[in-house]
Amino acid sequence: MVGHKALLRWVHLVLGGALLMPYWMLSVVLLGGFGQGDGLLYQVVVLLGSLFTSLPMAGITALVPIVRGLEGAAARALCAVERPEELAGGPSQSWAARRRTALWYMLHVFLGGVVAGLTLGGGTGAIALIISEADDTTPWAGSSTGRLLAGPAVGLGLILLIVLISAGSGALLARCAPVLLGPTPEERLAAAERRATVLAQRNRLARELHDSVGHALSAVGIQASAAARVLRSDPDFAAEALHAIEETARAAVAELDTVLGLLREESPETAEPAGPTLAGLDDLLRQLARTGVTVDADLSPGLRALPAEVSREAYRIVQEGLTNVLRHAGPAPAGLRVAVTGSRLEIELTNPLGPTRPSRPGGGRGLRGIDERATALRGGSAAGPDDDGTTWRLAVWLPVGGTA
CATH class of the missing domain: 3.30.565.10 (Histidine kinase-like ATPase, C-terminal domain)
Structure with missing residues (x-):
């Protein structure tokens, strides 16, 4: 869950989040043009909907043959798979390999977007809770000791949750990498x-x-x-x-x-x-x-x-x-x-x-x-x-x- 391997996988996920940003921003613009609204609920729906509508666009771009080699190199360096030599080292040579690469790329950018969002948004909120002091209006602050410890406890719990989600997402990618970025049956036969x-x-x-x-x-x-x-x-x-x-x-x-x-x-x-x-x-x-x-x-x-x-x-x-x-x-x-x-x-x-x-x-x-x-x-x-x-x-x- 922590250590050098977990850090590498977190970097790999953040890289996926960075790759997601162009598709997500384009989706926000497109979805925002279909309706009008200023409410918080409308903004949340647009942001979450943009996350899912950006995945097909990412999958289409991953059909470009060179994407397989680039994603394979990144996974070998950062994903900490058991047998990195089995991962793709060159462009896709068949449509079966392209489809597998598209599935991998969508999974990478989706989990990377989730982890990157939690790291930036949740991490900032957790730090704010740790260094802040609860007042009388805080629901869980029933005493002065509660007001002193409530914020740090919730902040540390949020950090722990982010670490768990990041570790689980990294482990999932490491497990899927040999299947989606490894050789196809035709390539194994060749x-x-x-x-x-x-x-x-x-x-x-x-x-x-x-x-x-x-x-x-x-x-x-x-x-x-x-x-x-x-x-x-x-x-x-x-x-x-x-x-x-x-x-x-x-x-x-x-x-x-x-x-x-x-x-x-x-x-x-x-x-x-x-x-x-x-x-x-x-x-x-x-x-x-x-x-x-x-x-x-x-x-x-x-x-x-x-x-x-x-x-x-x-x-x-x-x-x-x-x-x-x-x-x-x-x-x-x-x-x-x-x-x-x-x-x-x-x-x-x-x-x-x-x-x-x-x-x-x-x-x-x-x-x-x-x-x-x-x-x-x-x-x-x-x-x-x-x-x-x-x-x-x-x-x-x-x-x-x-x-x-």
Whole structure:
């Protein structure tokens, strides 16, 4: 009821009273022109009637889109709502938002007019009662003590009443602010769609970085380890490994530039991704051969004719699958089949599960990324050991005409 929050809300209400004054004065002029009268009752009717007739005029002006942003800023600063970040920060974008703003504005100026009037008129009267002394004609002054205390008591009671009305009005505005100045259902839906788009873009970039740079780092690590072991005993092999590291690093930097280029797009969620396609599988297989992973590849003819989006995602899936072989099975032989069967592209990758380095069940980000890529193209994937537990199998199917 009192304190910093109550003071802020009182300032907010007085601001509403100040905003009401032009509408109220115009209403007084208009209502005064419909009749003649000099009596006190007539003046009271005109003044009170003007208060209510000014509200529709205030509501009409609040339909201007910019009013929502201004009222939202004032409410965030002065209304002391629980979650001020939910209040409007810009103009109204729809008629639903304009109608809500009009209701809020009318409520703000009405309660502000009441509190401002009580503060100016009632506060002045209360101070006058506190500093004055009742005489014999005062109804409640029955004795000298009564004459001494009656005025201050009534004045303090009036001040308390004004404080209570101000606190209640401020609390009412704070409760109504998220409803009337908060986002409409359409705005909430649009915000959710924007968040989903940003999240999808982040996941897309994370997959690209994981599959491209992660593969390169795994290959570089194994090649560097092999070169270090045979540096003195087989310098020719070490030199070849270092050359392979150089090529892998250069290719990784190029792919990293491609992925980071998506971040520089003004609309990255609509930017067309770039990257290697199934046409570059031969280079990928040669790179893996340098690390000791021999791949028996069965590649169907016509892969180069696949749609670019399907071909890019398929390449990343094969790349991540072979990287998993490199990480979890070591320099083990692997079998790869990429074939177009009817209206879908089938990818199958197998590798033995050695007794010393068994593959991890389930998988981590790599397998999840493969499934996300397949699902984005309305395909699917499955991964796991076979029935006898000696071979790990990854199977992915993608519709040839699939689009994300």
